[in-house]
Amino acid sequence: DTAVSQTPKYLVTQMGNDKSIKCEQNLGHDTMYWYKQDSKKFLKIMFSYNNKELIINETVPNRFSPKSPDKAHLNLHINSLELGDSAVYFCASSQWGHNTGELFFGEGSRLTVL
Amino acid sequence: AQKVTQAQTEISVVEKEDVTLDCVYETRDTTYYLFWYKQPPSGELVFLIRRNSFDEQNEISGRYSWNFQKSTSSFNFTITASQVVDSAVYFCALVIQGAQKLVFGQGTRLTINP
Numbered sequence: 001d002t003a004v005s006q007t008p009k010y011l012v013t014q015m016g017n018d019k020s021i022k023c024e025q026n027l028g029h030d031t032m033y034w035y036k037q038d039s040k041k042f043l044k045i046m047f048s049y050n051n052k053e054l055i056i057n058e059t060v061p062n063r064f065s066p067k068s069p070d071k072a073h074l075n076l077h078i079n080s081l082e083l084g085d086s087a088v089y090f091c092a093s094s095q096w097g098h099n100t101g102e103l104f105f106g107e108g109s110r111l112t113v114l
Numbered sequence: 115a116q117k118v119t120q121a122q123t124e125i126s127v128v129e130k131e132d133v134t135l136d137c138v139y140e141t142r143d144t145t146y147y148l149f150w151y152k153q154p155p156s157g158e159l160v161f162l163i164r165r166n167s168f169d170e171q172n173e174i175s176g177r178y179s180w181n182f183q184k185s186t187s188s189f190n191f192t193i194t195a196s197q198v199v200d201s202a203v204y205f206c207a208l209v210i211q212g213a214q215k216l217v218f219g220q221g222t223r224l225t226i227n228p
Binding site: 031040041042043044045048050055056088090092094096102103104105106107108110 | 149151153157158159161164203205214215216217218220221223
């Protein structure tokens with residue numbers, strides 16, 4: 001079983017559309033994250049949720065809205081997509097307070113905005 | 115603020131050569147953790163190692179070894195007798211105790227040529 005799974009793996013869409021990426025983890029972790037990897041491979045945190053509560057919200061346009069229905073899921077909804085949103089989005093999970101920082105990543109979702 | 119610098123953007127070596135990937139970090143905190151992740155061409159992020167700030171012992175795992183030196187704020191990664199399968203982008207990362215926000219370096223693209 002995949003520990004952290006994201007869907008879809010690839011997403012091609014037009015500018016202005018709204019899209020969602022889903023993430024689920026079966027590791028029993030209480031903290032989940034979204035990271036963005038740009039075309040230069042730079043990885044930057046976007047959001048972090050601990051037990052369904054938002055704890056990290058980096059400088060991200062409010063067109064990006066994370067939703068955590070339970071601690072095993074963290075979805076990312078993006079409104080009014082722009083060309084600059086094209087990137088690979090990684091979901092990750094960890095157990096707060098234990099093995100600090102050891103994140104388990106999903107396989108990534110490559111978003112292409114045309 | 116925390117910062118991780120991987121000055122080598124790209125490295126290309128011939129198979130069986132040894133190669134060292136440099137990582138320099140900045141933090142004012144005394145308790146922190148350092149990581150290396152591997153991102154092969156398939157795109158997933160693979161955890162390689164975690165080291166806490168109080169443990170400066172070098173670590174060896176097969177052909178991989180890590181040299182942590184607090185005096186120079188460096189956490190370098192050496193691959194001995196490199197193989198084509200080692201070709202990937204390697205990321206060094208840092209998190210301070212309790213922060214759960216992993217800060218990544220820019221990554222080093224390593225190409226091992228046959």
